[in-house]
Amino acid sequence: NAGVMQNPRHLVRRRGQEARLRCSPMKGHSHVYWYRQLPEEGLKFMVYLQKENIIDESGMPKERFSAEFPKEGPSILRIQQVVRGDSAAYFCASSPPLGQNTEAFFGQGTRLTVV
Amino acid sequence: GNSVTQMEGPVTLSEEAFLTINCTYTATGYPSLFWYVQYPGEGLQLLLKATKADDKGSNKGFEATYRKETTSFHLEKGSVQVSDSAVYFCALNAGGTSYGKLTFGQGTILTVHP
Numbered sequence: 001n002a003g004v005m006q007n008p009r010h011l012v013r014r015r016g017q018e019a020r021l022r023c024s025p026m027k028g029h030s031h032v033y034w035y036r037q038l039p040e041e042g043l044k045f046m047v048y049l050q051k052e053n054i055i056d057e058s059g060m061p062k063e064r065f066s067a068e069f070p071k072e073g074p075s076i077l078r079i080q081q082v083v084r085g086d087s088a089a090y091f092c093a094s095s096p097p098l099g100q101n102t103e104a105f106f107g108q109g110t111r112l113t114v115v
Numbered sequence: 116g117n118s119v120t121q122m123e124g125p126v127t128l129s130e131e132a133f134l135t136i137n138c139t140y141t142a143t144g145y146p147s148l149f150w151y152v153q154y155p156g157e158g159l160q161l162l163l164k165a166t167k168a169d170d171k172g173s174n175k176g177f178e179a180t181y182r183k184e185t186t187s188f189h190l191e192k193g194s195v196q197v198s199d200s201a202v203y204f205c206a207l208n209a210g211g212t213s214y215g216k217l218t219f220g221q222g223t224i225l226t227v228h229p
Contacts, residue, residue, distance in 0.1 A: 004158075033215040042119075042204055042219035043159070056216065091158060095215040103149075104215030106158040 002027070004094050004107035005074075012113045013082050021077040021110045025094030032075040033104060034067060037089040049075060050097075082114045117142045121205050121220035128195055128227050136190040136223045138179075138205035146207040148172075148181050148188040149217065153202040162190075162203070195227045 005024040013019050025032050030051050035043040048056040049069035060067070064082075069075040079086055089111045093104040122137040140146065147166045151159040163172030168183035177192045188205060205220040 006158075031215055033217075035217075035219075042221040043217070045216055045218070048216055093159075093215050103161045103164065104217070106151075106160070108156075108158040 004029075004092055004105050006090075006092050006107035006110050008110060009108065010111050010113070012115060014115055015083060016081050019079040019082050019086070019112055019114075021079075021090050021092075021112070022074045023077070023092030023094075023107060024074040025092075026105055028096055029094035029105075030097045031095045031104075032069050033093040033095075034075075034077050035091045035093065037091060037109070039088070043091060046077075079112075082112075084114050087112055087114045117146070117207060117209055117218045119205050119207055119218055119220035121203075121223050124222070125224035125226060128225070130197055130227055130229050131194045132227075134190070134192040134195045134199075134225070136203055136205075136225070138188045138190065138220060140186050140188065140205075140207050142186075142207055142209055142218075144210055146209050148179070149206045149208070150177070150179055150188070150190050151204040151206060151219075153204065153222070155201075159204065195225075197227045197229055200225055200227045 007022050032049045034046040037043045045059040047060050047067045064080045066078045089109045091109045092107045095104040118141045120139050149164045150162040152162045153159050163174040165172040165181035171180045179188050179190045202222045204222045206217040
């Protein structure tokens with residue numbers, strides 16, 4: 001059973017370009033969470049999605065950032081018109097739909113560098 | 116709102132030394148508490164967790180006790196190894212079914228020398 005898969009592992013974009021980060025949850029998991037880790041800081045929650053629905057986007061910047069989790073395929077975090085301050089590690093986590101006190105499993109992250 | 120505060124780092128120890136990393140939290144209700152570990156270039160792995168007051172989480176020689184009266188969840192290990200060198204994050208989940216929505220501390224870098 002493969003873990004949470006994120007790709008690419010490293011992404012370099014020039015200022016003004018678009019960045020698309022992908023996350024495939026663990027098999028059987030229908031909940032996906034995105035986090036951002038700025039250099040030398042902890043992880044900050046961005047958005048929580050279930051299939052075809054955004055449940056909680058309280059941590060998403062109001063502009064340029066969007067996320068989706070379609071019925072088929074991976075979850076996508078999109079950053080439009082990237083700026084240097086977007087340089088960070090972006091982590092995805094997934095969890096199953098049932099049960100209480102169940103942990104979320106993290107991917108290895110995508111490290112975005114904006115030049 | 117919810118918040119987690121970890122002791123300032125980095126922490127440098129010799130092999131077989133005793134480890135304590137302090138963690139305190141602020142939350143409404145009854146959160147679940149977690150310690151995650153991040154090895155260089157890797158994602159986060161759950162180290163241990165506790166879901167109610169006075170619970171003790173333990174794994175790989177690490178322990179932490181959920182203290183509601185002091186709002187703390189300090190991480191301890193009696194004898195660290197070089198392989199324990201990593202970044203350690205304390206985190207809380209405020210409850211409900213969105214158990215993947217976590218509030219993290221800033222992380223503590225641990226380096227263990229032979």
